[in-house]
Amino acid sequence: MNAADFSYIAALLRERSGLIVTPDKIYLFETRLLPIARKHKIASLDGLIAQMRARKCEALIGEVVDAMTTNETSFFRDRHPFEAMKKTVLPGLIERRAAQKHLRIWSAACSTGQEAYSLAMMLRDDFPALAAWRIEIVGTDISPSVVARAKEGAFSTFEVQRGLPIHSLVKHFEQVGEQWRIKPELRRMVDFRLFNLLGSLAPLGQFDVVLCRNVLIYFDLPTKARVLDAIHRQLARDGALILGGAESVFGISDRYGDVAGLRGVYSPAPAAGRAMALPPLRAAV
Amino acid sequence: MNTKRICLVVDDSSAIRRVMAGFFRDLGFDVAEAATGLHAIEYCEWHTPEIIMLDWNMPVMDGISCLRVLRALDMPKRPAVVMCTTESQIAKIQEALAAGADEYIMKPFSRDVLLDKLAQLGLA
Ligand SMILES: C[S@@+](CC[C@H](N)C(=O)[O-])C[C@H]1O[C@@H](n2cnc3c(N)ncnc32)[C@H](O)[C@@H]1O
Numbered sequence: 001m002n003a004a005d006f007s008y009i010a011a012l013l014r015e016r017s018g019l020i021v022t023p024d025k026i027y028l029f030e031t032r033l034l035p036i037a038r039k040h041k042i043a044s045l046d047g048l049i050a051q052m053r054a055r056k057c058e059a060l061i062g063e064v065v066d067a068m069t070t071n072e073t074s075f076f077r078d079r080h081p082f083e084a085m086k087k088t089v090l091p092g093l094i095e096r097r098a099a100q101k102h103l104r105i106w107s108a109a110c111s112t113g114q115e116a117y118s119l120a121m122m123l124r125d126d127f128p129a130l131a132a133w134r135i136e137i138v139g140t141d142i143s144p145s146v147v148a149r150a151k152e153g154a155f156s157t158f159e160v161q162r163g164l165p166i167h168s169l170v171k172h173f174e175q176v177g178e179q180w181r182i183k184p185e186l187r188r189m190v191d192f193r194l195f196n197l198l199g200s201l202a203p204l205g206q207f208d209v210v211l212c213r214n215v216l217i218y219f220d221l222p223t224k225a226r227v228l229d230a231i232h233r234q235l236a237r238d239g240a241l242i243l244g245g246a247e248s249v250f251g252i253s254d255r256y257g258d259v260a261g262l263r264g265v266y267s268p269a270p271a272a273g274r275a276m277a278l279p280p281l282r283a284a285v
Numbered sequence: 286m287n288t289k290r291i292c293l294v295v296d297d298s299s300a301i302r303r304v305m306a307g308f309f310r311d312l313g314f315d316v317a318e319a320a321t322g323l324h325a326i327e328y329c330e331w332h333t334p335e336i337i338m339l340d341w342n343m344p345v346m347d348g349i350s351c352l353r354v355l356r357a358l359d360m361p362k363r364p365a366v367v368m369c370t371t372e373s374q375i376a377k378i379q380e381a382l383a384a385g386a387d388e389y390i391m392k393p394f395s396r397d398v399l400l401d402k403l404a405q406l407g408l409a
Pocket of ligand 1: 111
């Protein structure tokens with residue numbers, strides 16, 4: 001791949017999805033884009049990029065953006081964010097929303113849906129009183145192929161063995177041939193939509209909890225800041241933002257504060273004096 | 286005196302026992318092996334493993350019969366039992382859970398799955 005092609009496709013991906021591809025990751029183009037080239041009977045990667053540049057074909061560009069996303073996920077991934085939800089975040093919200101009896105949770109960058117379904121299972125199993133509430137779990141992702149899979153809610157044996165306790169599997173899934181399908185009552189708790197985090201988030205409405213895990217890592221600093229600020233506008237003032245294991249708000253957005261004792265959980269209200277205590281890290285990152 | 290935690294691996298395949306034993310030794314367990322359900326029960330009459338990895342289909346006494354006997358044994362501490370088998374029908378899984386299995390792994394599986402399950406059981 002020549003330098004001009006690399007710059008073209010790197011810029012395209014950055015603009016469309018926020019994904020940053022550095023030259024050392026060029027091999028990703030080969031493994032992920034060659035199958036698309038083959039599908040369209042194009043002989044090489046160079047040919048594929050030439051097609052994209054010449055015809056500005058949106059469908060083809062969409063396929064490329066989709067193929068370049070990393071969709072790795074699992075049920076109850078990392079466990080501790082779900083423990084934090086169960087022990088602290090949800091009990092607090094349930095108390096404060098006792099009058100409205102309404103909770104909205106967003107799994108931003110939901111991939112194939114395991115995170116959203118894990119939340120649905122937890123609400124059912126550990127908070128039976130919420131059965132009388134209006135609970136909305138919204139899962140969104142930029143990739144059409146994973147959103148379609150999330151909607152279908154069918155998982156392989158390999159997928160259901162990652163992170164899911166066996167009791168949850170037999171309770172919440174039906175076996176259909178080689179696949180495990182989430183039961184309809186749980187499926188109905190979650191609404192999956194195609195959605196780009198770089199677009200306007202306003203149409204999604206306001207949420208009590210936002211899980212935005214393992215997606216900011218793919219973005220550059222200004223994009224992370226932009227997305228964190230946009231999420232802040234959709235987050236109830238007493239709500240919570242949960243990030244992935246390698247992600248943080250500090251040094252990126254000063255609109256959040258940490259929540260004592262809870263790793264990866266942030267409050268949309270910065271702790272008083274935090275700005276004084278923590279010098280901006282922008283230059284260092 | 287040996288205070289190490291014991292893992293008992295019950296499988297009629299010596300290859301699987303070897304892989305599983307290596308895995309648990311790396312985690313700091315002492316490993317005992319049994320090739321039939323009967324051997325597993327004999328072992329548990331004298332020792333108290335912390336965890337038992339139990340295959341389903343074995344000669345002499347299969348895993349589910351072994352599990353039922355194990356759960357009726359009077360042991361100083363209740364071992365965690367993880368069924369580890371090619372049986373993947375939901376009815377079989379339910380049968381094992383009803384008989385007292387704590388977790389269930391469908392073969393083939395990866396090391397990560399095993400680690401996940403041990404973490405869920407609070408053992409790793
Ligand atoms: C590694 S997965 C994380 C899934 C899940 N949140 C978790 O932590 O397990 C990252 C997901 O982010 C999605 N993604 C990447 N860029 C995005 C964007 N600009 N808008 C929405 N989703 C995006 C990808 O399609 C992918 O499914």
